[in-house]
Amino acid sequence: MTVDALFSSYAGFVWRTLRHFGVAPVDLEDQTQEVFLVAHRRLAQWDGQNPRPWLYGIARRCAAGYRRVAHRRHERTVETMPEGRGQHDSSERAELSLLNRVLQTLDEDKRAVFLLHEIEEMSMREVAESVNCPLQTAYTRLYAARREIARALGEEP
Amino acid sequence: MAEQASDRTQQLLRATREDGPSSDAMERMSKRLAAAGALALPSQLQDAPRVAPRFGALARSIAAMAIAGALVVSWQVTHTISTPPTTAPVAPVSSESGERTTHVETPPAVRPVNTPEPPTLSVDQLPSAAAPATPGNVRAPRVTPPTENADSPAPLELELLQRAQAALGRDAAQALSITGEQARAYPSGEYVQEREVIAVEALAQLGRKDEASSRAHALAERFPRTPYRRRLEIAVGHAP
Numbered sequence: 001m002t003v004d005a006l007f008s009s010y011a012g013f014v015w016r017t018l019r020h021f022g023v024a025p026v027d028l029e030d031q032t033q034e035v036f037l038v039a040h041r042r043l044a045q046w047d048g049q050n051p052r053p054w055l056y057g058i059a060r061r062c063a064a065g066y067r068r069v070a071h072r073r074h075e076r077t078v079e080t081m082p083e084g085r086g087q088h089d090s091s092e093r094a095e096l097s098l099l100n101r102v103l104q105t106l107d108e109d110k111r112a113v114f115l116l117h118e119i120e121e122m123s124m125r126e127v128a129e130s131v132n133c134p135l136q137t138a139y140t141r142l143y144a145a146r147r148e149i150a151r152a153l154g155e156e157p
Numbered sequence: 158m159a160e161q162a163s164d165r166t167q168q169l170l171r172a173t174r175e176d177g178p179s180s181d182a183m184e185r186m187s188k189r190l191a192a193a194g195a196l197a198l199p200s201q202l203q204d205a206p207r208v209a210p211r212f213g214a215l216a217r218s219i220a221a222m223a224i225a226g227a228l229v230v231s232w233q234v235t236h237t238i239s240t241p242p243t244t245a246p247v248a249p250v251s252s253e254s255g256e257r258t259t260h261v262e263t264p265p266a267v268r269p270v271n272t273p274e275p276p277t278l279s280v281d282q283l284p285s286a287a288a289p290a291t292p293g294n295v296r297a298p299r300v301t302p303p304t305e306n307a308d309s310p311a312p313l314e315l316e317l318l319q320r321a322q323a324a325l326g327r328d329a330a331q332a333l334s335i336t337g338e339q340a341r342a343y344p345s346g347e348y349v350q351e352r353e354v355i356a357v358e359a360l361a362q363l364g365r366k367d368e369a370s371s372r373a374h375a376l377a378e379r380f381p382r383t384p385y386r387r388r389l390e391i392a393v394g395h396a397p
Binding site: 002003004007011012014015016017028029030031032033034036037038039040062065068095096099100118119120121149150 | 163165166169170172173175176177178182183185186187190195196197324331346383384385386387388396
């Protein structure tokens with residue numbers, strides 16, 4: 001698989017992954033680009049299987065590097081939202097904001113599994129590979145995440 | 158909801174899933190990745206594997222924009238190509254930091270089959286690797302900007318960039334020399350960041366650490382949100 005195909009197919013996935021790892025909206029474009037630059041450099045070492053777990057690992061490390069650098073720079077006020085494809089009305093935006101806040105309350109392990117399976121619709125096997133844990137552990141984290149989110153959204157009886 | 162998300166949550170998850178970069182953002186990233194050599198050249202995009210349906214149409218538009226963007230300089234410098242354009246003019250691109258703009262006058266269509274290949278510049282025509290790299294004392298370039306020499310069209314900025322990138326792995330001095338050529342021919346070019354990153358890496362490989370560090374710092378200062386920060390950090394051994 002070429003980097004062109006990876007970019008065309010998974011730029012959105014990388015974008016969302018970086019956002020969930022805490023990359024500021026205004027920096028998503030640059031960091032998404034960085035992920036694919038890294039993918040280009042490491043393409044020869046990749047076995048060509050399961051592109052999303054591979055890109056997820058790169059994105060996670062890029063986001064970690066971004067967070068290390070970000071605290072050394074002055075904060076910029078984001079006055080406008082970055083360009084995005086989602087077109088939501090105000091009530092849906094409010095609920096999305098709530099969902100994002102709830103997701104942030106999860107610990108990183110549960111949040112990662114939940115996002116990769118529920119939002120990115122990766123198989124649990126792919127998810128386990130991405131987060132580098134046994135399959136059963138991934139399932140345990142997913143169920144725990146679902147319960148916490150349901151509780152936070154007031155959906156648990 | 159222990160085992161299955163509610164309808165409401167499913168709806169929110171679908172909405173989250175639909176979020177992603179806009180088509181403009183995809184175009185910008187695609188262009189810069191192509192300039193950095195991470196994506197194929199525009200002429201090779203047609204051979205790329207079929208993309209996922211979600212981005213199929215988007216990928217085709219990106220390819221068209223990349224082709225138009227990469228060929229526009231060829232249109233300006235090549236006096237033998239007379240194929241009329243068949244695509245709409247490309248809108249000017251403004252960068253996030255306001256540091257660079259691209260003005261496209263008459264973007265050509267995809268080059269017809271019988272049109273001669275754009276002029277190329279052989280490595281032998283480039284200045285020797287021993288030539289000084291600093292702008293202040295370089296000798297006159299053999300390659301002139303497009304408007305000055307009608308008989309020997311200058312190489313495209315993108316072509317120079319890609320030559321420098323290709324040289325980086327085998328001959329850092331030559332890579333550095335080519336970035337100098339690019340800087341002289343296109344002082345306010347579109348690929349300033351990419352050029353400077355290659356120059357920093359070449360300087361680092363040549364053991365000229367102080368110069369590499371200085372240029373890396375200058376690049377990071379001029380483009381605070383450069384996507385090449387990590388690459389600069391690797392080259393010079395510390396954050397720029």
